Structures are given as C-alpha cells and as structure tokens.
Amino acid sequence: MSPDAAAVAAFVARARRRRARIGAAYGVAVGLVLAFGLGLAGWPAGAWPRTTIINAVILVAIGNVVGAMSMILRRGTVADIERRAPECRNLMITAVELTADHASTPEAVAALVWQRAAHLTEQLRLSTVFPARNAFVCIAAGALLWSLTLHHPGPVAAHLLAPAAAADILQIDVTVIPPTYAGQPTRTLHNPARVAALAGSRVELDVQARAAGVTMETLHGTQPLAARAAAIYHGELVADADGYIAFQATSGNGHTGARRLLGLAVTADNPPHVRIVLPGKDLHLHDGHQTITLRVEASDDIGLASLRLKYTKVAGSGERFTFTEGETPLIIDRTDARTWTAHANWPLDSLKLDQGDMVVYRAVAADTRPGTVPVESDAFLADVLEPGADAAFGLAMDPDEARYAVSQQMVILKTEHLLARKGSMPAATYADSAADIAAEQRRVRAEFVFMMGGELGSEPTSMSELNETAEAEGESELAAGRMVNEGRDALLGAIRFMSRADKSLTDATLPEALGYEHQALTQLQRAFSHKRLILRALTEHERLDLTRRLTGALGAVTSDVLPATTPPVDPRATALRRSLVSIASLAGTGNFAADAAANTTVLAQGVLTVDPSAESLRGVATLLTDAAAAMHSGRTADAHGLLDRATTALAQALRTDLPAAPDATTATPDDQLAGALTDALRRPRTSP
Amino acid sequence: MNGDLVTRRALRGIALAIAVAAVVDPAITSHHDSRPLVALIATPHDSAFAARVSRALGGSVALIPAPFAAADAAVLVGDQVPRDADGIPAPTFAVTDDSSGPQLRLERVQSPQTTPLDARTAITAVASAVHARGRTVEFTLRTGDGLALDRVTTPVTSDSAPLTTTLSYTPSTTGAVMLDVTARFTNDGAGVHADRAIDVRNVPWPVLFFDPRPSWQSTFVRRAVSDDDRFVVASRVVTSRGISTNEGQPPGRLDDLALIGQYRAVVVGAPEALTPADVAGLDAFMRRRGGSVIFLLDQYAHGPYEGLAGASAWSQDSSGTAVRIAQTAADSGALEATQFAWPDPLPPGAVALATAPARRDSTARHAVIWQSDIGAGRLLVSGAFDAWQFRDASQSAFNAFWRATLARMASAVPPPVDIQISPSVASPGESVAVEVTLRGAALQWTSVAAARNDPVHAAVTAHLERAGTADSAVSVRLWPGTSAGEFVGRIDAPVTPGSWRLAVAGDGASGSVPLIVARGASHPAPNNRAALAAWVAARGGRVTSIGQIASLGAAIRGATRPAGHRVEWHPMRSPWWILPFALALGGEWWLRRRRGLA
16 A cells, blocks of 8 residues: 555544544433433432432433444544545545556546645645534533432422412322321322321321422411422321311412312210219118129220229218228229120228218229320219218208219319329429319319209309309399308309309419319308208299399389390301302303312312311212312313302202291281181171 | 198188287286295204204195294194294194103293392203103203202103202392203213203391380390391380380381381391380381281280281190190291290181190190281291290201291282293293282282372383393383283393393383393193194194104195185297298298199
8 A cells, every 4th residue: 555545544543543532422412411301200210319420321321422432333434524625626535446446547546636636635724624613512412411310309390380280189108107196007008089097196298289389278277398309298297186287289480280189087086984873872871891792894986095984082061071082993894895795792891980981983994095184074972971861861961962063072182182193293294183173173063063053154254243144144044042041152152262263273373272272162052051041942922023033222223225146147148158259250260260270279268268177068078179170270161060069069068057047928908818817707697 | 623722721710820920919818826935943052953844844835934924824843832922923833742751841930030139049840751651861950151059960760740840049249140940860861951041139128126125036036037137127126115225227116118128128126115106007018018027926915916826816825844845837946935826717818927835735736936928928926935035046046047037028018019920031032021010019009099080190211231231221112901000011132242230210210120132942842732722723723743743734725725816817928839831831832833833
C-alpha cells in the first residue's frame, strides 16, 4: 500500500472512531432522558436518591454502548464524510474503493487518486466534519433534566406536571388496627366509602394522589399528610368518635382537587353489664349466722377481665356507724370471653354480724380495656333485724331511708379514704378519683331530688330561700302543701350541701367537700327524724288557699307580663333542610358545573357533620360522595341517579324529625252543615 | 237526396238550438251530501290512542284534532269526562281502550293546598291496575326538579281493589312547589303521572290560652305547644281578682269577637270559671269565625260552659288508678289519667276522640276527650283531669297528643278568604276553575238572617300575577256562586310556563294560592266510564270500544245527518259548446257545398 493510500485509510479510521464516540455521547443523552422519564412516572419506588442514581447509571451505560455500537455497525463513514464535506467530490470514496480493489485500475490512476485524496485529508479537520458539540449539548440537557429527579423525592410528575394538571386523589387505602386488648384482626379497606372502627382503634391512611400535597380533615381539624413513597401520602388518626375523614389534594400551584370523604363510624366499647341474680333483693335476717346463696351474671361486648363480689359491713346504730370493706370469693364459669356467670355460698359467720348490723354487697366486673373503671351492679343489703323488729315491722325504719343515709355515709367514707391516700397518688389520679366520688355524690343527691318530686336549682342562692320558678317543677307537692314542713326543709338543706360537696369534689378540694358531706349527712338524719312530716299530706282543713299564696303589700300587686315564648329552633332539621335545597340546586342542572363535584363533597361533609352517629346520614353522605366521584369522571347520568337516591334518603331522615301535618281540608259550607246538624240534634223536640 | 236535406236541417237545427240555449243561459239546481266534520278530543296522555282512532275514522269523516264548537260532532278519546264542556259539539261520541294488557291508572291524588314548613305532609295517591295481578306498582313523589322525595312499592293483589298509598312530602323551603306523583309497574315503562301544586308556608297558627283561674292541665298543654314552632302562643292566666299573668298580648276577655277573632284556636283551662259573657264570645267565635275552642277540665263543676258542651249529664272516675286513654282515630300513644269525667250520654253530634275503658265492663269505653261541631267551628272537651301528671314520653303521649290535636284544630279553621283552584298545575291555556269563599259573608248567612231575609253584601277582587312580579297582574272575573259569600269563575292558564299566584281580596281580608303552569301538566285520570257513558248519551252519542270503531263512522253520519248543499249549474256557460256548434255548422256547410249549393 502506498503511503498516500495508508494516509487515506488512517484518516477514515479516525473518522470512524470519532463517529462512534459521538454516537456514544448521544446514547448517554438518551439514557439520561429515559432516566428522567422513569422519574416522572415514579418508577422504581424505593429508597431515594440511591435508586434514582443507580437507575440513571444503568440507563446511561446502556445508552453509551447502544449509541456507539449503532455507529460502529452502521457503515458509510466515507459516504458521511463526502456528505459533510462536499469539496471531496467523491474523491474519498474513490480512494477507499481503490484501496479495497485496484487490480483493474491502472497503477498511475490509482496513485494519482490516492495522492489527491491524501492531500485532501490533510486539509479536512475531523472536528469540523463530525462536530461533537450537539452531542455534548444533548448530554448536558439530559443531565439537567435528570438532575431534577434528585431535587424532589417521590413522584417527579407530581412536582413537575402538577401545575399543569389538576390535583387528584387516585386511591385511598385504610388500615384499621383495633386496640390490642380487643383481640380483633387488622382490617385493610381499599377506597372505602365509610370506615367502621372500634373506639380506640388506630386508623392508618395511605393516599395515592397526583398532587403536591394532601391534607386530611376531621372533626378535630385539618392536618397535612406526610409524603411517604412515590405519590403516596400517609396519615394516622385514633378513632374516638363518629365523624368523617375528608382528603383534599393540592397541586403545586395551589389548586385544589376534588375532595374525597369517608364516613367514620366508631363503635364504643361499652362497659360490662353485671347483676346479682340471686338473691336479687334485700334480705332481712334474724341472725348473722346464715348463708347467702349468690349467683352473678356479667357480660361485655369485647371481653371480661374480672368479676368480684365486694361488700361493706355496716355496724353500729344511731349516728355512729362503722364501715368495714371486704371481698368474698366467687366460683366463675366462663361461657366465653364475653359472658361469665359466678356463684357462691356466702356464710355470714365470718362477718360477725350483730343485731342491727347490715352488709351491703355488690358485684364488680371489669372488661379488658386498659384503665377501665370497674362497673358495679346494683347493691343489695342484708340486715340483721333488731329483736322484735319484725314483730313491729310497720314501725321499723324504712330500709330505703336507711340506705339513703348509708349512701351518704359511703360518700364520706370514700372521701376520707381518698384524702388519706393523697400523698401516695399522682395528682391526675387523685383528681380522677375525686371526680368519681363527685359522680357518686350526684347519684345520691339525685335520689333525694327524685324523692322531692323534681329537679331543684343546682346553684341555690340561700339556704333559707326557695326559688319559686325552680320549685314550681314540684308543683304536685306544692299543690298538696308538702313544702311547708321542717322535714322537707332539712331534705332541701341536705340536697344543697350535697351540691356544694359535688362542686368541691369536682374541684378536687376534698377537705372542703368532706365538711359539706358531713353537713349533708346531719341534715339527712334530721330530715329522717321528721319523716312522718315529710310524707304527710295536709288535711282538708289545712289545704292551702292558692289565691293567697302571694305575699307582700296587696296594693303593690300587678299583673305579670311575660315575653312570648320563642320555640327552640331544631338545628338538625334546619341543617338537613338546607342540605336538601343544596342537592336540588345541584341536580337541577342538566350538566354539572366545573365545581359541582367539589360542592357535592362539601355537601356530603355537611350532612355528616349534622350527626356523625346517624346511620341514615352516613348513607346519604356516601351517596353524595359517590355522586361527586361520578361527576368528576364525567358520568353525568350516574351522578344524577345518585343525587336522586341521596335526596330520597335525606328526605326520609328529615321526615323523622318533623311532626305530621294535619289534614287541612277545610270547607266552610261543610263545617256549617255539620254545625247546623248538631244544632238541630240538640234542639229540644216538641211534640206534634 | 232527401236524406241530405234531413241531415242538413238537423245540423242547422242543432246549431240553432245551441245558439238559442246560449242566449237563454238556463240554470240547473242540484243537492249534494258532505262528510261530517268531527272534532277529535284527547289528552296528551292518550295521544297514541288518539292516533289509532284517527286512522280508523279518517275516511268516513272529516277530523279536526281539537275541540271545535262548529263541528258536526265530537269524538272523545279515553274515558275521561272533559273538565270543560264548552266548545265540544253534540252529538258526542267516546272511544275507550279495551286492550287486555296490563293497564295502570292514577285515579286520585290528594294533598293539602297549603302546608307548614315544619311538618311532613301526607300525599295520598290512589291507583287502579287491571290485568296486572301479581305485579308491583311503584309510587314515587318527585319535586318539580325531578328529585325523588319518597318511594313506596305496593303489590297488585286484584283487578278491582284500588291501590292506595301515602307518600310523605318533606318541605325544604317556603313558596309554591310543584309535586309530581308517578305510578308505574316496577321496572316497566314511564308510568302515569299527576301534578299537584302545594304552597309551603311558614306562618305559625296563633293560639290563645285563657285560664280564668290557674290550671295545671292548661299550663302543661301550653308548654307542650309553646315548644312547637308551628304555633305562636299567647296566654292569659287570671291568678286573682284583676290580676293575671300574661304571655304575649292576649285579650283581656273573650266576649270581644274582634279581639279573639285573630286566633285560630282558644284553649280554656278551668272552663267552669268562665262567665256567661265569655261563653257567648266563644260561641260567636265558633259560629262566625269558624274558630276552634278547647275546654281543658281539671275538675267537674257546673258553669255556663256546659251550655256550649251540650252534655246533659256527666260521670266521673276518681278511683286514683292510672288508666290509659287511647285515641280512637290513631294508632299513636295514649294518655294516662287517674281522674276523669265523660258525658253520659255523649252529646248529639259529638265524636269521641279518646276513650278510657269502663271499670265495670272492659268492653265498654267512655269518651273522655270528644269533639262537637258548633256552627262552622268546633269544640273539643277534655275530661282527663290529671293527664298532665303523666307526661313521661316513654309512658304517655301527652305532648304529642296535644300538639297534634291543636295543630288539627287550628288548621281546620277556614281562612278569611278561602280560594280553591282546580287544577293547581295546568298546561298553558288550560281552563282552571276558581272557587272563592269569603268566610265573613258565608258565616253571616245564618238561619236567623235567612228567616229575616237579610241580604248579605260581599264583593271580591281577584287577579292573577306572576309570582314575584305584581306588575304583570291580570284581573280575573268572579261570579256569585250558589251560597252566600261564594264566588266562582274560570280562567285560562297563562301561556307562559312558571309559577303564578291567584290573589283574591274581599271582606277586609285577602289571600292567594299558587297556580303552576307547566307544559304537559298531568292530572289524575279516574275511572269515569259510567259517568262518561251517561254524559255522551245525554249529548246524543254513545261509548264505543276501539274494537268496534268500524261502526263509529256510520253512527256519526247517522246521528249528524249532514245537511246537503244546493248547487246551481249553468250548463251553457261551458266553452265546450263551441265544438258541437262549430261541427254542426261546418257539417251543414260541407253537405251544401257537396251538392253545389254553396
């Protein structure tokens, strides 16, 4: 091969290598663009940013090899040179062909061609013929695009495309994790219309959305969901009360998408139910050496944890009582985790009951819920009668009245115990226990209020004054004149001291409460000493003259003018009626407006807010939510059908709150005729 | 030769005869029979059926598909007697559908003309289904927007028993509302419709409580009613001589009709303390205002009120044992009382509303709460003395009973201007009947006034206006009706669809009712075949089923005897006479020429 031919061949070889390198550069750029595209789609989901980088490296490498190989495998480098450098005038092609086969060509001609071609190659610059600038620009652009994926975790599309597209919630996965003690399985719901959960359950929410952010709204407020993986937002809440969960997606430019609404139905963990079946009544014993046969039943909606029988021995007489608390063993038969029965033969010998003593006993059951307050059954008492008491039973102290005194004494006893344990208790527990005693104090007070015939003002202004308006609720006693006796005054005093004790217990000021409790007990015992007066109605000649009930100067008496009573507005009916009007205005249009779906979701939320615990309203909200989804996806006919069903259900819910309208078919001539007939029938008949 | 002469003379004679006849121009008169002109009348609901009838009759008569008074006869399609016979010529024939397939008919839809906002209103629909035993009929109540408020499904058990159902309308806003009741076989077709207009009002009923002495019974009835926003309560409790406790602005006495006439109902606690003047005032309130009076007894004592109650004797039960007092016309809860009284016997014309079982005979019951008509008004007497002591809603329906009772009593009082229109939803141009009753004038016409031949003077003005725009009002002429204070009229529904109101003023008061104009308004179609047969028979026609329609054309022609018309004909004025005239003259000339004579 002549030197000129060798020079031409070397030039072509260099051109081929440069071409392959440029192809590889374009391959790299394509790889970067592909990596960006996958980032847009949010694939693959994994730990950011390592996955993104590995993804890009792989794609760039593949692009590099493919680009280079495509150039290498693609023939026509010389033709490409001729195309890019027109001044060659096919000289390079001729020279290369002669190099490959010049047997049929005269040597001189071939040498001349090679010489001129070699001369031409000296003048050509490969960087001009095959410029690499565009390839590097493409690499830079690809790298720039791909780098965007490094700046935003999660779906790049959500960040880059969201401003152009509306934010949208694609899918909602709800995981309901019941409290551990319930022993119930975890449930996962996919796009549910409503969520039912046991109180205390943890509700995990995974929302897949095409959005820059998603917020979650409940009755407690609004909070943003945390972005977890690609296009996935996560939130949690504790199911504590009926309500709703509304999701709102927001795009990068602040535009909000359609709301998604889930009804939240919370099933409360009811306290156990416990009762003493046997003997199931108060016992009056002749001595304290008898055995009581007990049978106790307890049940719970989740599961029972314990069942015990507690008693309080009350010994003493007059105003001096001694209280001794204790517990007696029970033989428990567990039908299942939720239903227990227990029985026992309880010998009273161990209590050493004397004549006049009594024992108050009740069953106590607790369920498996942590921190639960045990539930007590109705308390029964067994008292050992005084000698001769049964012979003159009519003169004995009424057991009910004794129980009233015992109840107040129990409040005092519990207050004293709590006060003694104050130092060893956390402040919160102390306050809670005081509140429990306050509740018991209110129960005791309620018994006396009930006995007095009605409610009394909870905040009496004076121990010696009666509020006529409040007392009027006990009008039957007023009419019968029962309010004017000392026994009733003492009872009123006891009730008012109980009110003050209740307030002090609620404030956790137990020393003050104890004082009021003792005063209440004193008043109570005083009242019972006048019991004959309490329950006695006035005789006929003592009957009060109601026309002379007013006091003061007669000349100062004037008529009383009260403002007209304004009936209370029923907020539920008003809200439901407003919702009905809103649905009608929504459905009145053939084609829904752009914001109809959002308005429908807000409407559903409004319906749920009226009464989250109402099953009927939850159904209405579900229908409205489905209608909103149908509007959003352009299914107008479906949306109209769902709105129609929602209207029917809402009208039905509203109907239950309203009274029936009377049949208002009036006709004056008919009424006249009926009246004339009555007149004719009543007219005395005269004999013909 | 003689033949030619005869021919020539004959031709000449013909030509001459034609010429003479043309100069004389004789006229010929003839009689022709024409096809009878028949008006075909059908409702939009029967339009398909009307098309069948039209095709069947098309050749034998000339049909006009509308009421046309100048037609020779009319054919009604369907089995409904037309609301307005004006413009329908006689004789009138009817064609009914006798197909054997399932047929559903909405016979009647009953609803009040007005209803309070805070109540659910019962809409009663009655349908009949034939050839449909075993199927189910779905009744749907829709608003004018097309939204379904209530649905009830009823099985069809026989072809004869009507299907009666009650739908509930729950108002959502005040104003005129168009309701559509649809009945259809389940999952089959569009069904039959009927439209009604209902006026939802949020105007509470004024009720006066008047206690001549304090009464617990009246107090707790008042409390029950005061909590219901359908009522606005005023009360006066006389607590001592000249001293009273008033709520609102009650009148000081009951003998002034102008003062108590503003109330719809007067509730009297302790009625035995009423004065004769008070009782007279209440009597006038019932007779001249159509008002409702309720006596709440808490003890039995004599007094002037007994004259109104009309009981000749009373019995009491004061055993102290609580007894349930059950309502007679409702399945709702009962009252309880330990002391009660009842009239023995029940006054003539009185109706028991709640009864207590007799202690001696468990099958007998005493009317403890009862009602009687007095004039145009009504009196209710409660003898449950201490029912107020049993107010626990779980045991006694005390509050619910008195709310419902007061609502019924208050709503039964006729308004000062009572307006009834039919139909309340009409198609554009449809005839609407109007009936107005002025309460004052109507109740002024008593038997005493009639005996004295006293005239009753009353005048009304009425106009129809588009709802919300009084400037488009159109006067409506009303004519005196058949009784005092009654006016009747008929209007054509406006051509513009929408909500209209017919406002009427008279006797110092005014009132209005809605009229909704909607294209294609539907009305109930009761089965009136018997009435239709009588009606068309009275108009010289008969009822024909579609299967026998072939004979209807002949029947119409026979009944109408279409009058023939006289036609005058001038035969010589026809230009065709030129041809025989020219032929005759030409032939005569040709014969003469052939003989050499010309």
